[in-house]
Amino acid sequence: MEQFGxxxxxxxxxxxxxxxxxGHYPKEAEFTAPGASELxxxxxxxKEDVAESHNLYSQHPALVASLTNLLRKIQEDGRSRP
Numbered sequence: 001m002e003q004f005g006x007x008x009x010x011x012x013x014x015x016x017x018x019x020x021x022x023g024h025y026p027k028e029a030e031f032t033a034p035g036a037s038e039l040x041x042x043x044x045x046x047k048e049d050v051a052e053s054h055n056l057y058s059q060h061p062a063l064v065a066s067l068t069n070l071l072r073k074i075q076e077d078g079r080s081r082p
Contacts, residue, residue, distance in 0.1 A: 008071040012047035015067040043067075 007016045017042060043057040043064055058063060 006071060008067050009046075010070065010076070012045055013063060013067065014042075014044045014046055014052070015064060015071070016042040016044075017068070017071070018042075070078060 006018075007014065009015075019039070039055065039057045041057050041064065042052075042055045043060055044052045044054070045056060046052070047056075
């Protein structure tokens with residue numbers, strides 16, 4: 001069930017599965033951090049980095065796994081509200 005471009009936010013953390021920003025901007029306009037193409041996703045601490053310019057994906061593997069599992073559960077349940 002590898003679907004990329006999906007996003008989940010929990011507290012001040014935001015996980016984006018895949019690269020690029022998604023949304024309505026064309027690919028040429030998407031921001032890509034240095035080395036980002038080597039990573040399977042993006043993780044941002046919105047409390048410290050509102051501009052989403054510092055991808056912390058590789059620095060927090062446990063958090064990435066936890067948010068990925070939460071996103072999968074939401075997908076399997078078909079909703080995000082209890």
